[in-house]
Amino acid sequence: DAKTTQPTSMDCAEGRAANLPCNHSTISGNEYVYWYRQIHSQGPQYIIHGLKNNETNEMASLIITEDRKSSTLILPHATLRDTAVYYCIVRVLSNDYKLSFGAGTTVTVRA
Amino acid sequence: NAGVTQTPKFQVLKTGQSMTLQCAQDMNHEYMSWYRQDPGMGLRLIHYSVGAGITDQGEVPNGYNVSRSTTEDFPLRLLSAAPSQTSVYFCASSTRTGLEAFFGQGTRLTVV
Numbered sequence: 631d632a633k634t635t636q637p638t639s640m641d642c643a644e645g646r647a648a649n650l651p652c653n654h655s656t657i658s659g660n661e662y663v664y665w666y667r668q669i670h671s672q673g674p675q676y677i678i679h680g681l682k683n684n685e686t687n688e689m690a691s692l693i694i695t696e697d698r699k700s701s702t703l704i705l706p707h708a709t710l711r712d713t714a715v716y717y718c719i720v721r722v723l724s725n726d727y728k729l730s731f732g733a734g735t736t737v738t739v740r741a
Numbered sequence: 742n743a744g745v746t747q748t749p750k751f752q753v754l755k756t757g758q759s760m761t762l763q764c765a766q767d768m769n770h771e772y773m774s775w776y777r778q779d780p781g782m783g784l785r786l787i788h789y790s791v792g793a794g795i796t797d798q799g800e801v802p803n804g805y806n807v808s809r810s811t812t813e814d815f816p817l818r819l820l821s822a823a824p825s826q827t828s829v830y831f832c833a834s835s836t837r838t839g840l841e842a843f844f845g846q847g848t849r850l851t852v853v
Contacts, residue, residue, distance in 0.1 A: 666842075673745075673831050673844030674784065717783065728774070728799065729833075729842060731783035 634718045639736040642712075648705040650735055652718030655699040661722050663694060665703045667714040668734070674717065677703065708739045743767050747832050747845035754822040754852045762817040762848050764832030770843075772835045773815040777801065777828040778847075784831060790815055822852045 635653040642648040654663065665677040678685055678692045680701070685692045691704040705712055717734040748763045766773065774789035776799075786799030790809040804826060806818040815834075819826060829849050835842040 671847070673833075673846050674842075675844070676841040679840065723840070728786055728789060729776075729784070730786070731776075733783050 634720055634732055636716075636718050636732065636735045638733070639738070642705075642708045642737060642739050644710060644739055644741050645707055648708040648712065648737060648739070650703040650705075650716050650718075650737065651700065652703070653700045654718070654720045657698050657720050658722070659698075661720050663692065663698075663701050664719040664721065664729075665690070665692065666717045666719065666729075666731075667712075668717070669711075669714040674731070677716075708737075710739050710741065713737060713739045745832055745834050745843050745845040747830075747848050749848060750846065751849050752851070754819070754850065756822060756824060756852060758822050759818070759820050760822065762819075762830055762832075762850070764815045764817065764845060765813050766815075766832075766834040766843070767813065768834060768843065769812060770834035771812070771837050772842075773809065774799070774833050774842075775805070775807065775815070775817045776831045776833065777826075778831065779828050787817065787830075819850075824852045826850065827852045 662679050662681050664679040666674045668674045678690050680692045694701045715734040715736050717731050745766045771792050775787040776784040778784045785801050787805050788807040790796045793812050796807050829847045831847050832845045833842045
């Protein structure tokens with residue numbers, strides 16, 4: 631699975647959009663981009679995933695560049711409850727299931 | 742729908758003791774896995790299973806055993822606990838396509 635690079639931390643103002651970048655320059659054509667988050671002391675929570683098209687769900691939007699070497703997770707209206715570690719993961723959708731978590735980005739939403 | 746349930750939530754063991762961390766899911770998911778998370782670090786895969794009777798090693802399997810006799814349950818066994826196994830353990834399950842994994846709330850294990 632391709633390696634990802636994320637900033638260590640970032641702050642965001644409550645009510646504003648939070649844009650979380652992820653670099654995955656070695657991504658292969660059949661690898662998906664997944665985002666998970668982990669709120670303090672809880673298990674990770676799935677947010678969204680995509681292959682090459684932009685995706686949106688009730689939690690967030692995922693923007694993938696045309697060359698697929700980077701992506702951005704957008705939390706449209708950040709709340710204090712969005713404070714968490716956000717993980718960008720790239721993997722093949724294959725028959726086995728393994729998630730490789732890096733260090734992620736610690737996002738702090740401030741009032 | 743309970744999702745993924747882990748027991749116990751907290752445990753303190755003495756070095757050399759054995760114990761089993763329990764994980765159960767009620768979503769009829771084929772895939773289940775165990776991760777450990779050390780302070781300030783990401784999750785690391787210990788063992789995983791793609792179906793009943795099938796298990797395989799992940800990134801850090803030493804010191805842990807697993808079995809999968811039913812679809813619902815995937816226990817993790819520590820045969821002889823060591824202080825290096827002090828960690829938070831998470832169990833996860835997902836469907837065959839692996840689009841979304843569901844995680845339990847974790848077991849916080851301290852080995853003294």
